[in-house]
Amino acid sequence: MNYQLNINWPDFIKNYWQKRPLLIKQGFTNFIDPISANDLAGLAMEDEVDSRLVSFQNGSWNVTHGPFDSYDQLAKTGWSLLVQAVNHWHYPSTALIAPFRVLSDWRIDDLMVSYSVPAGGVGPHIDQYDVFIIQGLGRRHWRVGEKIALKQHCPHPDLLQVEPFAAIIDKQLEPGDILYIPPGFPHEGYSIETSLNYSVGFRSPTSRELFSSFADYLIANDLGNYHYSDPDIATRDNPAMILPTELTEIQHIMQQLLAQPHIFNHWFGTFISQSRHELDIAPPEPSYTVEQVIQLLCQGNTLYKLNGLRTLNVADQYFVNGEQLISPKLNITAINILCEKQEIHADMLGNALNDKDFMQLVTKLINDGYWYFND
Incomplete structure (x- = not known):
């Protein structure tokens, strides 16, 4: 799926980014959900996936953490299933991250997906990171308040909420609508009907x-x-x-x-290229040889970057998942393509296919489970 985002980036950055919340009506026109509710529920049953159920029943909040083995006990209203880093585990969902890469890969954290029944939500709260909330299936009512001091409380040990606030945005979101919320602005959302929401969150280290x-x-x-x-x-x-x-x-x-740049830059590269969530790393067995990798690419096979893998350039040093890419002589053009693109084809690499050092590096990355062929 190729999602086209309807936004004027220079205007958005000047007037809204980390300044003011914004409702973007039909930010994605003719929006199609990249994942179904059933597939999301299946992910929440996996040990490696970070998930939680948040419910409000009989005047009381409750939070249960996954993995889950059944959903039979759930009521018809008042709960949400939230799954972190869905883009790490579900390849079609990675397409929702792509339109936001204008704002730099190192700042993007993950794609959280929530499935909510009517009246489902997590209550009024404040986040300390930027987030774009994309409305998928169904409709959801959102309220956003001004960035002012509000008392916080914990109705449950795993929930931090704020006191009621006056709304500056008070709207129903329909499929394809996007709500941008900068850090520090209180907000709350409740499903009007069964719905899916996609939150593109931005990493903000303290x-x-x-x-x-x-x-x-x-x-x-x-x-x-x-x-x-x-x-x-x-x-x-x-x-x-x-x-x-x-x-x-x-x-x-x-x-x-x-x-000292050589210390600071290397540290920051190793730090910021590490994902905060599990990756679906599966090294191939048996390992590939350089010759096999070249042959597969030349035969038209696509090389895919692992979902959620952070590949970053820090002061002309390249880092992948906390490790610096080391090669006797880096092919800068080819390395940039490798780090930038989600899918690699032979024609994109050109003469780099004949670069022994580069192809040895690519083969090592494949054998580490960071890139893969879709056999």
Whole structure:
């Protein structure tokens, strides 16, 4: 499926991105759901898939986490099934991510899909990331409020909701409509009828995540073993006092590590190219040889990138799922094609098929389960 998004990107970024919510009527015209409710329910039965059921019955909220073995006990109203990273497990659903890649792969997180019966929802809440909510099957009523301070509470240990708010958007969404919500804007949605919703979420790491990951990287790579030194130490009347110049030197030691591009760029590439959700990695058995890979491509076979695989370019270094691509001599044009495209054909690679180093790298990636032929 080739989804064409009806949006003026320059205008959207200038006026709405991380600024204001926006309802895009018929963002996708003649919208067709990429997944059925039955297939979504089947995914939620798998151990590797992150899923949950959220229900509101008899004035009480409840959350149950998958995998699920049956749905027979569910009521006819008041519940939603939410499945994370559906694009990792269901190939047709990856097509819904493609129109949003204008905003950069490193910021896109995953595609969450929810199936809701009438009155199903998760209550009023606030997210700290950008999200495009695409209406599929059925209709859903959405309310979005201003970005103001609101009291939060937990009606269930796994649910964080906010107090009632005045709406600046109060609309019913129909198939193909898209609701964009920036971080910090309260919102709530309830199904009017049985419906499917698709949420394209954007990754927004916190400073705590970044510092924690950077510290782990330094330890794992035995970096940053600089000792504090003070050859011109100042004496002081109060031995309990730490002088401002000493604090500045401590900050300088830490900032020095962040300021070294070869350390910072490599760390960020390994960090940001890792998926936050499981990948359906299945290395081929037996492994492919370089000759077999070339032959299959030349015979017209398509090489597919693993669903949800993060392939990123950081300062002319290439990273795949937390690993840097290393080759004696990188074929930059071919590597860019490999990282950018979801499907690879022989004519896209051109002379790179004769590049021994490149084809050895491609074969290794296939044998690692990151790219595959659809046998």
